[in-house]
Amino acid sequence: MHTTTATSAPGAATRRYLAAMRNRGPLSIDWAAAPTRHKRYPGAERARLPWAAGDGSVLGLIGELLRDLLGMTRLVWSHHLDDRGEPQGRPPLxxxxxxxxxxxxxxxxxxxxxxxxxxxxxxLYHYNPVHHELERVRGGDHVPALTGLLVDGPVADMAVVLSAVFWRSMFKYGDFGYRLICQETGVLVAQALAVGGRLGLAGRACLRFPDGEVDRLLGLDGAREAALAVLTFTLPHARAGEPPASSRAGELMSQPAAGESTPLPRAMPDGPAAALHRACTSASLGPSTSPDGGSRDEAGSPELTGALRPRLPAWAGRAVPAPEPAAGAWPAAGVPRRxxxxxGYRPVPLMEGALGGVLVAAGGGYPADLPGAATGPAATALCLLSLRVEGLPRxxxxxxxxxxxxxxxxGAGQVDAVAxxxxxxxxxxxxxxxxxxxVPVGDPVAGAHLFGDRWYRMQQMEAGLVAQRAALAAAALGLATRIHSxxxxxxxxxxLGLVGTPLRSLSFLAMGTPPTGGPLVARPMPVLVRGEVMPTPATA
Structure with missing residues (x-):
């Protein structure tokens, strides 16, 4: 009879990573090793994107979606501050x-x-945020090839793959950077779904797929850069009900891909994060995956949802109705105002309706392949620290x-201890x-028996997603937020009473009234050139 060892037990790499993060020391940053903050394919054919969807074209919708996902959209006039928020006396930027x-x-x-x-x-295209253009990586219809690799094979007209260049974060944060990368992926999933909804694009987040096959399809090595999430979209006036075509991934991968800019970033350094990532990529995609790639369970089945979603703890006290949401707390409306x-913040109480809007946005369902996500966060629960909220005791x-x-x-006396x-x-x-x-909370290994160590990655992504949805709803109401990991x-x-339980805090989103003045002024990026689809010379 086979016996699972401690090193191969589901969630073992996650436990080792969590232990290493608890015992990590101060940061030691080599700024000379910092890579560039975007990549390019210098010799690729390029298609310029419209800045906005004002012309009603599908290409305009794609341009606006990518602009509000990763584009250069703001000009920020910033003064140097130290960690206490005091001016450093250096010239502004x-x-x-x-x-x-x-x-x-x-x-x-x-x-x-x-x-x-x-x-x-x-x-297959790469989005270049600096020039707001698409760079052609490899020819061929990659949509059916990608959707054919997803656990539920969704019908889609477009797919957006979010990948991580690990060294870009880990040169500064070390192994802790992997947690930040996973949460940032969730932030961008929330952003894409919000913007897509505003544009009338039906979107879905897919977090379960064979990593190696998706990486090879994109021409990624999995060590310097790897795919972490796939977003599928149905475009307006698209075909309806047509099943996805059979995957031709092997045929597509046989075609040469465009070369990326050099120098290449460093590979993820060996350590707890690299071990966790390897475990994530080799882990089970979950119980909905059958040998032929089909689905054999319902995403919202009570059995799965009950096993994954944290339940109201026994130590919780009396219940009070949460405030009704204020009108206008729509995450998509907060994208340009975030x-x-x-x-810091002005010490002004938060209005009840604003809190209600933030809670509803963070706690609502979203389209994804996580079991139970359609009805609310599937891997996390939401805790709130009320510091100065109208009508709600501290x-x-x-x-x-x-x-x-x-x-x-x-109570009030205990919550002060957070500081x-x-x-x-x-x-x-x-x-x-x-x-x-x-404060999103969850059990970092609750889903390991279903998804292996991949559960950690998916849970961290959901923590980032719910934090960003809350941040966007707050921004729509004129509030400011910041994630403090x-x-x-x-x-x-x-x-929160989590000590001695399997639950842990996963993220921390502070919110409040922004300063009326101060060291940071942001303005929308002006539109200088009307974008259009056209090939451009293959120059660096």
Missing amino acids: LLTGRPAPSGGGLYPIEAYVAAGEPHLPAA TSPLA GAYWYDPARHTLHELA TGRLLANTRVALRGAAAAL DGANETTDEV
Whole structure:
């Protein structure tokens, strides 16, 4: 009889990674080793994208989707501040800003687009955010090849693959960068679904696929850069009900791919993160995968959903109705208004309706291949730190999205202890004025028996997704937010009552009223040139 060893047990790589992150020391950063923050295919044929979908064309929709996902959309006038929010006296900078937040502003995520006739020549493209254009990586219709590799084989007219250039984050954050990369992927999934919904594109997030096959299809080596998520979209006036074509991945991979810019980034350094990533890529895709690639369970089955979604804990106190959401708390409306303040918040109470809107946005369902995601977060639960909220006593709460209720976890005296945890100086500054903090929580190994170590990656992505949906809803109401990853620590867990349970805090989103002035001013990027589809000379 086969006996599973400790090293091969489901979730073993996750446990080793978590232990290493608990015991990690201070950062040691070699800024000379920093890679570029975007990649290019210099010799590739290129198609310029429209900046907006104003002309009603499908190409305009694709251009606006990618612009609001990873494009250079803002001009940011920034003064240098130290970690306490104090000016350093250095000259200010004029920077280009992107639509979604990134850990350390390093932007490790790239986007590849598979699309075809009649909107573009059928090919796999790489999105170049600096020039807002598509670079042709390899010819051929990659949409059926990609969808044929997904566990549920969705019908789609376009696929967007989000990949991670690991060294772009890990040169600064080391192994902790892998957690940031996974959460940032979830942030961008939330962003893409919100923007796609605004544009009338039916989107779906796919987190379960054979990593090696998708990487090879994209021409990625899996060590320097690897695919982490696939987004599928149905375009307007697209075919309806047509089953996906059979995958011709092998035929497509036999064609030469365009060469990427050099020098190439370094591969992920060996260590706990690399071991976890290898375990994620070799893990099970989950119980819905049959030997022939078909589906044999329903995504929202009670058995799976009950096993994965954290339940209201026994120690939770009395329930109070959560505030009704304010009008306008629509995540897509917050995309152009999102801000991440560098110097904290004004100590202004959060209105009840604003909190209700944030909770509904974060706790709602979303289209994905995670079991149960259609009805709400499938791998995480939401806790709230009420610091200064109109009508809600200061304290910690567990949010039940099904009943739209808040359950008491800790009182005012206990919640103050969050500020005594292992926090960076800018997080302490933020907590002085923040009105509330949203804390996604979950069991890092609860789904390991179904998905292996891949569960860690999927759960971290969902944590990023719910945080970004909350951030966008807050921005739509004129509020500011910032993810402080260091806020997810042992002290926060203790305040929430998670110590001694399998649950852990996964992320930490502070929110409040932005300063009226201050060191950061952002403006939308002006449109200088009307985009159009055209080949451009193959120059660097």
